[in-house]
Amino acid sequence: MQQVTNYTNEMVALQAITDEHFFNNFKRDRRFIEILEHVSYQQGIQYINYIQVLTSERLLWSKFMENDNYGNPNKSDFYDHLKYIADLSSYNFSPTTLRYVCFGLQIFNYIESMNIKELSIIEVGCGYGGQCKILFDICSQFGIKINKYTLIDLENVSKLQRKYLDKFNLQNIVTLPYNDCLDKLDGKYDLFISNYALGEFTTDVQTFYIDNVLNRCDKYFITWNTFPINSKLSNYKSVEEFPQTGHKEFPNVILTN
Numbered sequence: 001m002q003q004v005t006n007y008t009n010e011m012v013a014l015q016a017i018t019d020e021h022f023f024n025n026f027k028r029d030r031r032f033i034e035i036l037e038h039v040s041y042q043q044g045i046q047y048i049n050y051i052q053v054l055t056s057e058r059l060l061w062s063k064f065m066e067n068d069n070y071g072n073p074n075k076s077d078f079y080d081h082l083k084y085i086a087d088l089s090s091y092n093f094s095p096t097t098l099r100y101v102c103f104g105l106q107i108f109n110y111i112e113s114m115n116i117k118e119l120s121i122i123e124v125g126c127g128y129g130g131q132c133k134i135l136f137d138i139c140s141q142f143g144i145k146i147n148k149y150t151l152i153d154l155e156n157v158s159k160l161q162r163k164y165l166d167k168f169n170l171q172n173i174v175t176l177p178y179n180d181c182l183d184k185l186d187g188k189y190d191l192f193i194s195n196y197a198l199g200e201f202t203t204d205v206q207t208f209y210i211d212n213v214l215n216r217c218d219k220y221f222i223t224w225n226t227f228p229i230n231s232k233l234s235n236y237k238s239v240e241e242f243p244q245t246g247h248k249e250f251p252n253v254i255l256t257n
């Protein structure tokens with residue numbers, strides 16, 4: 001695949017993997033906030049409300065909170081909204097972590113519908129790896145074993161994911177740079193995930209991933225946030241993202257097969 005130039009990769013991620021002080025604060029970097037850490041306090045509340053629709057189980061919120069231990073994210077106090085469902089000494093969360101919990105539960109519910117107790121996952125376009133960390137927490141709480149979780153991203157972002165995810169005691173994580181991923185992939189995987197990513201790539205890059213990565217996965221869960229949807233995807237179920245964070249006329253949709 002052709003070389004992709006991307007300032008997150010060339011600047012923020014590169015700095016975060018080479019400079020310890022920068023890594024300790026990368027979630028505060030303006031350029032990083034623009035693409036990833038931009039979930040608002042109000043959206044955080046909407047995610048908490050929707051989490052209660054998605055599950056009535058008591059979740060391990062202190063595990064989710066670990067996601068805010070690195071990179072120094074901006075946090076807000078969600079005591080008024082979380083006090084009924086979590087027993088914590090602090091209720092300060094990055095709203096982005098709440099988004100990962102909400103998506104983690106939607107993905108977990110999808111995995112449950114697959115009727116399997118263990119699985120392999122590929123995620124494409126994974127930011128710093130927060131969704132991976134939170135999905136591990138949820139699956140582990142509910143007895144689903146992730147045998148392999150492969151993250152594919154641009155070269156330096158991929159290294160940042162490795163550095164970030166190494167902070168947690170997680171097994172079976174493989175981080176692959178996109179330009180060198182095909183040789184290292186297994187033949188088959190159970191689940192393909194791509195949130196706010198695949199839809200943002202050029203059509204060529206989308207086609208590359210659909211033909212070579214998505215097509216080796218039984219199931220997919222994609223949050224598609226652009227228009228139109230790539231015509232290579234067909235026979236999917238589409239539901240509007242909730243809470244909706246896209247445009248009124250072209251709402252973000254979650255595609256599953």
Ligand SMILES: C[S@@+](CC[C@H](N)C(=O)[O-])C[C@H]1O[C@@H](n2cnc3c(N)ncnc32)[C@H](O)[C@@H]1O
Pocket residue numbers: 004006008009035036124125126127128131152153154157178194195196197201205
């Ligand atoms: C908007 S972010 C979404 C991140 C994450 N999925 C989330 O929900 O927070 C888009 C991601 O796609 C990655 N990306 C950009 N071009 C890519 C490519 N050609 N292959 C794989 N990932 C790419 C970016 O580095 C970034 O991690």
